[in-house]
Amino acid sequence: MSAGTGAGGGTAPPAAGAPGEAGASTQAQRSPDVVWHAGRLTAEHRAAALGGGGATLWFTGLPASGKSTVAAALEAELVGRGRPAYLLDGDNLRHGLNGDLGFSPEDRAENMRRTAEVARLFADAGVVALVSLVSPYAADRALARSRHGDAGLPFLEVWVSTTLEECERRDPKGLYARARRGELPNLTGVGSPYEAPEHPDIEVTGDEPLEQAVERLLRALGEAGGPT
Ligand SMILES: Nc1ncnc2c1ncn2[C@@H]1O[C@H](COP(=O)(O)OP(=O)(O)OP(=O)(O)O)[C@@H](O)[C@H]1O
Ligand SMILES: [Mg+2]
Numbered sequence: 534m535s536a537g538t539g540a541g542g543g544t545a546p547p548a549a550g551a552p553g554e555a556g557a558s559t560q561a562q563r564s565p566d567v568v569w570h571a572g573r574l575t576a577e578h579r580a581a582a583l584g585g586g587g588a589t590l591w592f593t594g595l596p597a598s599g600k601s602t603v604a605a606a607l608e609a610e611l612v613g614r615g616r617p618a619y620l621l622d623g624d625n626l627r628h629g630l631n632g633d634l635g636f637s638p639e640d641r642a643e644n645m646r647r648t649a650e651v652a653r654l655f656a657d658a659g660v661v662a663l664v665s666l667v668s669p670y671a672a673d674r675a676l677a678r679s680r681h682g683d684a685g686l687p688f689l690e691v692w693v694s695t696t697l698e699e700c701e702r703r704d705p706k707g708l709y710a711r712a713r714r715g716e717l718p719n720l721t722g723v724g725s726p727y728e729a730p731e732h733p734d735i736e737v738t739g740d741e742p743l744e745q746a747v748e749r750l751l752r753a754l755g756e757a758g759g760p761t
Contacts, residue, residue, distance in 0.1 A: 576686065579659040585616060587656035588754060589681055593668035593730060594693030595722045596708055597700040600665035603693060603737055606747050608663050616661060621652055623666035636719040642673050649677035656686040661754070669721045671728040687757040691750065692730045695739030697722050 580586035590607070592600040604620050611618035623644070627634065631647055634640040648664055655662035668674050674690060681688035700722065701709040712720035719725045735753050737746045 576657050576659070576684075579657075583617060583659040585659070586687075586758065587617075587659045587661060588687035588689070588757060589652040589656045589662040589664060589677075590689045590691055590750065590754065591652070591668065591674065591677060592663070592665045592691045592693055593674060593733075594695060595697060595700045595727055596667060596720065597703045597705060598693040598695035599737070599739060600667075600693045603691075603743065603746050603750075604663040604665040606743050607750050608661075610747050610751065611661055617659060618661035618663060619655055621648060621655070621662055621664045621666075623648070623664075626651075626666075636725070638670070641669065645670075645673035645677060649680050652677070653680050653684060653686060656681065656688075657684060667721050667727070669725065669727045671730070674730070687754075689734040689750075689753055689757055690730055691735045691737060692733035693737045693739075694729070699739045 576586060590604070592604050594600050601620075601622055601624070604622070608618045608620045623631075626648060627644075630651070631644050634644050645666070645668060648666055652662035652664050664677075668677075678688050678690065704710055708717060708720055709723065711717045712723040717724070721727050734757075735750060737749075
């Protein structure tokens with residue numbers, strides 16, 4: 534069956550804002566009269582066309598723990614294998630989509646919410662979204678997970694658990710040094726808390742060889758129903 538021509542080609546239109554439906558919003562909706570428009574394609578149609586479905590891997594950990602490094606290596610491996618994958622790096626998103634947000638708890642929550650919504654769209658489109666974002670609060674990470682669960686999309690929380698001491702030793706951006714001098718009061722791990730995941734899907738430690746971590750993540754992605 535070719536995508537878009539099958540009987541009932543698209544998803545059933547959900548009630549606007551109904552919990553668990555694709556059109557549901559995580560925030561009080563300010564546009565209650567807007568009705569969800571169901572397209573002709575489902576995520577399954579797109580997966581069939583692309584040769585595999587999308588998924589989100591969410592890398593959380595202290596600044597300088599290695600989130601971007603591991604996520605970028607995984608992105609390169611996936612794309613090298615012909616799988617669409619895209620790194621949604623927290624630092625990069627703050628240059629555009631999230632450029633209006635700071636580091637207060639409220640802004641961090643909004644940063645997470647927007648990023649989760651973008652990742653969900655990528656995953657729904659058939660892409661493996663690789664999010665590298667400190668993501669210090671468990672509640673915000675849980676929301677990102679539930680938004681994917683609502684849509685039936687695989688979501689894996691990857692905790693890059695490099696110790697604070699090691700992160701501070703690396704400090705490639707000099708952020709820890711600045712925080713210790715009192716110039717960055719909100720740096721996670723110094724002036725702002727990091728709530729470590731209690732049940733991450735995968736833990737990558739600071740001393741794990743990169744290739745080994747990528748291999749394990751590929752395997753977990755396959756087991757979660759995503760492409761490998
Ligand atoms: N497994 C590793 N072993 C040794 N050094 C590493 C490892 N992974 C990353 N690094 C180094 O640690 C530093 C921080 O890595 P990276 O930028 O990926 O961290 P991050 O978690 O994305 O940080 P941030 O939250 O600030 O974006 C870099 O200099 C990187 O080269
Ligand atoms: Mg990074």
